[in-house]
Amino acid sequence: MNIAVVDDEPVIRKQMVNFIRSQNPEYRAYTFANGEQLLAAAEKFDIIFLDIRMEGRDGIETARELRRRRAETILIFLTGLKEYVFEAFDVSAFHYLLKPIEERKLSEVLSRAAHEVKKKKAANRECLFIRTKKRHLTIDQSRILYIESRAKKVELHTMDEVIEIYAAMNELEEQLGESFYRCHRGYLVNMAYIVEYGLDSISLLGGGKVYLSKKKHGEFVKAYMWYLQNGGVSVV
16 A cells, blocks of 8 residues: 655654554555655555645645546645645545644544555456457456466456457556466466466466466465455355
8 A cells, every 4th residue: 555645844754654654564655745746756645644734836736636636545634723624625635634643543544544445446446447449348357367468468368258458467457456466577367266376387277377486486475375364265
């Protein structure tokens, strides 16, 4: 989960990042001193803590631009003055925190925001929307066995057919989420259909086999075990 902290006070940025990482070491925290830096960043953020009063583009203006770019981003405003809170509702803020920030309140709001992110991602991942020159498809992700990269195209191997489209593996990996694993630069595998794995390959239900990068073997085993232990369903 990518989290941004945007505040012109270095002390606040450091405090927020330390707390976020203490809450969950897997959270990736980024800091920015103003709205311009945030908007110029290449990363996409699930949660943004945004100071309302900053020099240049303030928090509200930055939020309006963010809404134009990616409406589903969760915004949590930081402010020292209660009167600015009402402006936050104009950009559908998830919550606001008053400075000085209390750790108890921050913990509560961050936990709720993270839960909301997971809910949204789960809803978006149920189906994969595919558009080709001749077809517009909605594919049930649970029917995808694996995805294979072939130059500028990818092949989606489903239970029923193989669909060839122009797409980037990185984008598909982000859309499909934690039930799919990038076991090799050229393969994304649905962990629900794994029958067996070795040092350099993964066997799937129905006889399919995909490459497993030797460098990723240890990471794959951990991801697969986590998947099975945390509600992942195997159809094998």
